Amino acid sequence: MSDTPITPASTATTPAFVAGTATSLLALTTPFARPPSCGEIFSTSSIVSSYWWDDYSLTTVQVLASDAADPRFASCQPPGWGAVVSASRFSFSPAVCPTGWTAYSVKALAAQSTTAYCCDRDYHLEWPVSDLSISGIASPACFVNLGTTLLPSSSSSVLFPNGIQVHNAWHIAWAASETSTLSPTPPQLACGRTLATWVPGEIVPPSNVSSAGVCQDDSSNSGVAIGRSLYLFLVVGLPLIFVAIFASCCVLCFCRRRRGVRGVRGRPHKLPGN
Numbered sequence: 001m002s003d004t005p006i007t008p009a010s011t012a013t014t015p016a017f018v019a020g021t022a023t024s025l026l027a028l029t030t031p032f033a034r035p036p037s038c039g040e041i042f043s044t045s046s047i048v049s050s051y052w053w054d055d056y057s058l059t060t061v062q063v064l065a066s067d068a069a070d071p072r073f074a075s076c077q078p079p080g081w082g083a084v085v086s087a088s089r090f091s092f093s094p095a096v097c098p099t100g101w102t103a104y105s106v107k108a109l110a111a112q113s114t115t116a117y118c119c120d121r122d123y124h125l126e127w128p129v130s131d132l133s134i135s136g137i138a139s140p141a142c143f144v145n146l147g148t149t150l151l152p153s154s155s156s157s158v159l160f161p162n163g164i165q166v167h168n169a170w171h172i173a174w175a176a177s178e179t180s181t182l183s184p185t186p187p188q189l190a191c192g193r194t195l196a197t198w199v200p201g202e203i204v205p206p207s208n209v210s211s212a213g214v215c216q217d218d219s220s221n222s223g224v225a226i227g228r229s230l231y232l233f234l235v236v237g238l239p240l241i242f243v244a245i246f247a248s249c250c251v252l253c254f255c256r257r258r259r260g261v262r263g264v265r266g267r268p269h270k271l272p273g274n
Helices: 036-040 176-181 228-266
Strands: 011-018 021-028 042-050 058-066 091-095 102-110 113-119 141-151 158-168 170-175 193-198 209-211
Touching (some): 170 176
Antiparallel strands (some): 011 021, 102 113
16 A cells, blocks of 8 residues: 555545435545555455366465454544444545545546546556455455466466455545535546546546446435436426326316207207196
8 A cells, every 4th residue: 555654634524325324425625645554454365266268267366455344444544434334434525536546437427426436556446357255345446466377278368366455445526516625626527428547636638538428417405316318307298298188188178068068958948838
């Protein structure tokens, strides 16, 4: 992990909804830096798995995983980290990446908000192999190879990690209105655009930005984004449908009433005494 002297960061809490439960996320408006000793809090384990390029023979992967259960771990996190529910402790909003870290998968999939993942220096956001499951580590995660073995395959050689070091990625988010409060200022992406990596403070060339998918509209109250077509249907379509149904009912009632009046007028009247 980063060997950077500890410095204070601006922290606060901001309300959020995680899996339908109200929680609080820490806000980090300036980069948080941890002391050098925090780079040594790892647990050692191994995973046995199999892969197609090795004819599915069992392979042992040595793992050094960041250990959040270590008593020293909480003191290496931003103030207030331990008060956040465990499922949200690696999510921050509004926030920037810690000192020396890199932002990955910067995406503006909603009209007014952007998200990204942060990994420490020399780490990358991904899994080296798809079926690894490491206790205490959520996907996607940040990893770095500790060693590699070149394995033969039918078409080419494959670089296989026989040892990895991994830590949980920090998931950060910010609204468009919060950009000016963050330092360094994050890139402003148009909705539906993404940036693979960004080193905080660096200028983003337009050629590095690509399409991320369909832009969504932010819900103003619940924090849940809905698609633009669904939004237009709810706001415009449904009222028009109700008006059409109401008008049809009025016309139908009017027609039935007219037919009833005509029937009474056309019926022969019975004279008294007949």
